[in-house]
Amino acid sequence: MLTSILLRLVGWLGGGVFDTLIGRVADHLRQKASDDLVRFQTGVQADTQIALAQLNAQIEARKLQAQIMEADRGWWVTSFIRPLIVYPCVLHFSAIVLDSTFMFGWGIAKLPPPYDGYEQAIILSFFIARPFEKVARVFAAGRT
Known part of the structure; x- marks a missing residue:
């Protein structure tokens, strides 16, 4: 006002x-x-x-990632080879570790040489080298 x-x-x-x-x-x-x-x-x-x-x-x-995943899996028959080889090795190694750590008394034997080294190489290649391979493929796909 x-x-x-x-x-x-x-x-x-x-x-x-x-x-x-x-x-x-x-x-x-x-x-x-x-x-x-x-x-x-x-x-x-x-x-x-x-x-x-x-x-x-x-x-x-994401489209590139899907293409890389599809190419990585390949044919459906060959896509099962890795799990069929890796999972028994991981299961065997886990059973040995659990039995020797907690003394369950399972009596799971270690693999004899040279198969013990093969088992170790399979596990290492799947869980350690495989992620680096995937990262390298993603970077290689991004440059093209």
Whole structure:
């Protein structure tokens, strides 16, 4: 209420000069708000384009990963060879470790040489070397 009284008093004293001055200030503030809105909209559009580009890149990376996994598995018959070789070795090794650690009395014998070394190589190749091979394939697919 006090503000409106002051504005009327200033308007009465200043006349048209005050109206012109207030009009110019209002126009300046409107223009500044409009410029800020344009900058904000431009920023939102740029952020949207960046987000879309990132999503498209992730989709392409997932497609490449699916292709690598499909190529890695190969034919359905050959895809079972690794599990059929590795799982018995892991099961045997685990049984030996559990029996010797907790003294269950299972009496599981170690494999005789050279088969014990084969078992160790199979387990190491599957659980240690295999992840590095997959990582190398992903990086190799990303470079092409």
